[in-house]
Structure formats: structure tokens, C-alpha cells
Amino acid sequence: MVTGGAGFIGANLVRALGEVPQVSEVVIVDDLSTGLLDNLDGLPARLFQGSVLDPDLLDDALAGAASVVHLGALGSVPRSIDQPLQSHHANATGTLMVLEAARRHGVRQVILSSSSSVYGANPVLPRQEGLRPVPVSPYAVSKLAAEAYAVAYSACYGLPVLPFRFFNVFGPRQAAHHAYAAVLPRFVTAALAGEPLRVHGDGRQTRDFTFVGSVTSVIVDAIVRRVTTTDVVNLAFGARISLLDLIAELEDILSRPLPVVHEPPRPGDVRDSQADCSRLRELFPSVRPVALRSGLEQTVSWMSGHVLTGH
Template sequence: MKVVVTGGAGFIGANLVRALLAEPGITSVVAVDDLSTGLLENLDGLPVPLLRGTILDPDLLDEAVAGAASVVHLGALGSVPRSVDRPLPSHHANATGTLSVLEAARRHDVGQVIVASSSSVYGANPVLPRQEGLRPVPVSPYAVSKLAAEAYTIAYAACYGMQVLPFRFFNVFGPRQAAHHAYAAVVPRFVSAALAGQPLQVHGDGRQTRDFTYVGSVTDTLVDAVLRRVGVTDVVNLAFGARVSLLELIAELEEIMGRRLDVVHAPARPGDVRDSQANSDRLRELFPTVRPTPLRAGLEQTVAWMSGRVLAGQ
């Protein structure tokens, strides 16, 4: 079975590639990435061809998906603040890019397309936990682009009979997540600052909550979906119902690192959602064997990986 991973040199993509390669039923994995946010080093030593280029290039996608049984579409331009600063690139990468991938899959009669959306689509809807049937109220260009991506995916299932599985990811974290750029996610930013002995910058009061999901739990679910050919006609939350504030996250890091961490507060950012928590009933129904990694265990593995990079001078 050939599987294509767009965004395959990125954080989630590179972890997924490793998990797919460990499965004997998967004969080949192809990564597609323009390296705008992904890193070549994430695929070092792996027997995986990297097709370097944009998912907006139909010729590149034709080369990638020909003969594929599944496409896992993770390629995207992430970050709410990035989309607030520059909305059009987020739209082109996330909405038009997803449409481009779906078209390539249709041209080559790919059996399954799994698409990464985001919990950000729930936006200003105040209901917690977030259940898939809630009305989306996106409050950032990034969220709008992801809502468009999942809507295109569902439409392709309806119009062309394509087997699809759109997931809404919730604050995924873990090894290989970039820390040193302006739009880095909160967990790698906090861990990097803590390891460097610098203050942790918190936007707002720190009481905003997130459903942090360890990347290993995400890749376990994606691999299971590929192997069992899971398809749906709606969206599925990929998170397990935790609700952790940033201050609670910092307290966990303090216990792991065995010392108090300095914190500085900055203004809240436009487009950020105050609270986020998944209803995981649908996920657990579809994937009964997948288990969440506890926050502490996931943070310990993340700290250990980032510490190793610091010791290696990276």
C-alpha cells in the first residue's frame, strides 16, 4: 500500500511518516513538502522520497499520488497570528491547497483522502466541549481557510463518492515541533524558553484553556484510519476532551523541570480563541483502540527531545 503525506517534512507529518514506515502493510510512503515550515532534517535517514514543491502544483501532485491508496493531507500554513498578519497566503495554502489535493486524488482515483482541519473553526461559539455538530464561528482567517478545506472535502465525498476523513486537530504538541520562529505554538515556545532560562511569554491572563493532544496519539489515529480504510461523511474531532489552562501547563512544566519558571504577560492576540475542549465521543466510536497520551507523559517526552537538541547545539 502506497501512502502520500503532504506536509511530510513538517512536525506532524514527519512523526506520521515514521509511524507509517513501522507498519508492514504499508509498502511505500511519499512525502510532499515545500519546506516553507517543514525541515529536511525531520526526514533524515528515512527511506522516503521527498517531492519538494507546493501542493498548488498539479504536476507535482500527479507525480506524488499516482498509484496511492491513501493521501493524508497535512500540508498547510499554520498559525492564527500568521493568518491575521497575512490572510491571503493562509487561504491559498489551506483552502485552495486542499482543493488541489482533492482534485489530484480524484484524477488518480485514490481510495482514501484524510484531511487535517482545526479546532479553530469553532471560534467564538461558547459551547464546551466542542461537539462536531456545533455551528462554526471562525474568528481568524486561518480558521476560515480550514473551514473551507473541510467543506471542500465533504463536498467531494458527496459529488464524487470519494472516501474522506476530515479531522479537526486540537493543539497538537510533541517532538519535532518548531520553537524558533515568530509563529511557534505555545508548547515548544514555553519549553524552549524554559530550557534557555528565559521568561515564558503568556498572551493574556493565562487562564485561557486548550485541549492539548500529544502527537503520538494523533499519528496512532491516522495510521489506524489508513490501515482500516476509515471514511465518514462529516468531520471528526481528533482530541480527547482535556481542558488545560496555560497557567496549568506552566505548572506541569515546573514540576517536570524541577524549578520555578518566570512568566511575563503580553496583550491577548487578535483571533485567539479563549477556550477550547473537544467532545471525543465520535473519535472514540470510530477508533476504540486509540488511547490518549497523558499530558505529563507527552510533556516529558517533548522536554527530553528538545533538551537533546540543546545539548547537540541545534
């Protein structure tokens, strides 16, 4: 069962799972509040449309499931600042509901997504999982609560879990046309439309961008090998780049300069982010991440054919 399976990461994951012979069936739980039915076109999966806050829906979807990948969430730091209660209910309470349903059904593996935002104001780089979290947004707090619930359910009930911290995942199918769109699809959309790229702050802030195909390959491997651990795991590869250097890469790919407009920094944003991937490499020694340049080229190619046409 994949919660949030109609969303950006979820739909890419379901596609990848459809090619794995060890996976006999995939079911999706998604309320389509941020996911899209178009993302499910051609996918060999059943959709249970509704919220992870609905225990009856979860019971129906979980029947016979061996693994759960819990991706359903309300993303975006700015959205959480505008809507802190909604963020908490979807991300913290939603995770608790999924964990409780998995416990009821004796699920043998629960993989869930947390976020690098939990490190927050901690200045140490790279971000090693043992660092003290200093969350500076309601979104970060909700994700820290979600992973803490997973660890607690493992300790109290023996539920096998695998909590990942995602770092700035990007790639095809990432939403671009809404107020809380992530930075990279916003940049690419503006670039393709010939509009200026809007940068909050000086643009020298850094992020560890991770291509969605790298993320899904790790999760698929975790499902096939039934990897679990109560230790939180960074799911990123230490590729730190500033927003200005990212824009330079896009300029090179598109073979033209991209105008930039600087706007005030946003509350809740961290200055720098970079993953320590030692724990990830220990658990998944065979993973080969997609290079940033290749991921950007694939993203630009996909968005060129989809975003500007509204599909």
C-alpha cells in the same frame, strides 16, 4: 502520500507509517516552507519537493497511491492575520488541489487536517462537531473551507474522505524558533534557556493539548482499516488545561520555578477549547491516547537534546 511530510506532525506520521507492514511505500510532498529536511533523516520515504498548488507535482507523487494524508498547510492564527491571502492559498486552495488530484487518480482514501479553531467564538464546551462554527481568524476560515471542500467532494464525486479537526498538537520535532511558533514549544524553549515564559492574556485560557503520538496512532489506524466518513471528527481527547496549569506541570517536570511575563491578548485567539471525543471513540475504539504528563516529559526530553543545539 503525505503532504507536509517534512513538518512536525507529518514527519512523526511518516516515522510511524514506516513501522506498519501494510504500508509498502510512503511518498512526501513538501515545499519546505515550514518543514525541515532534517525531519526526514533516516526515513524510508521519497520526497517530492514542491507545492501542493502544483498539479503536475501532485500527479507524479500520487501515481499508485491508495491513501492520501493531507497535512500540508500554513499554520498559526497570528500568521494568517499577518498574511491572510497566503493562508487562504495554502490551506483552502491547496486542499482543493489535493482533492482534485486524488479524484483524478482514483485514490481510495483522503485524510485531511482541519483545526479546532473553526469553532472560534462559539462558547459551548466541550466542542462537539455539530456546533455552529464561528471562526474569528483567516486561518480558521481557511480550515473550515478545506473541510467543507472535502465533504463536497465526497458528495459530488464519491471521493472517500476523513476530515479531522486537530486540537493544539504538541511533541518532538515541533518548531520553536520562529515568529509563529505554537505556545507549548515556545514555553519549553524559554524554560530550557532560562528565559521568562511569555503568556498572552491572564493565562487562564484553556486548551485541549494532544500529544503527536496520539494523533499519528489514530491516523495510522485509519489508513490500515481504511476508515472514511463525511462527518468531521475531533482528533483530541477532552483533556482541558489552562496555560497557567500547563506552566505548573512544566515547573514540576523541570524541578524549578519558571518566571512568567504577561502580554496583551492576541486577536483571533479563542478563550477556551475542549474536544468532545465521542465520535472519535466510536470510529477508533482501540485508541489509547498518551497522557498529557507523559507527552510533556517526552517533549521536554527531546527539545533538551535538539532545540538548544539548533538541530
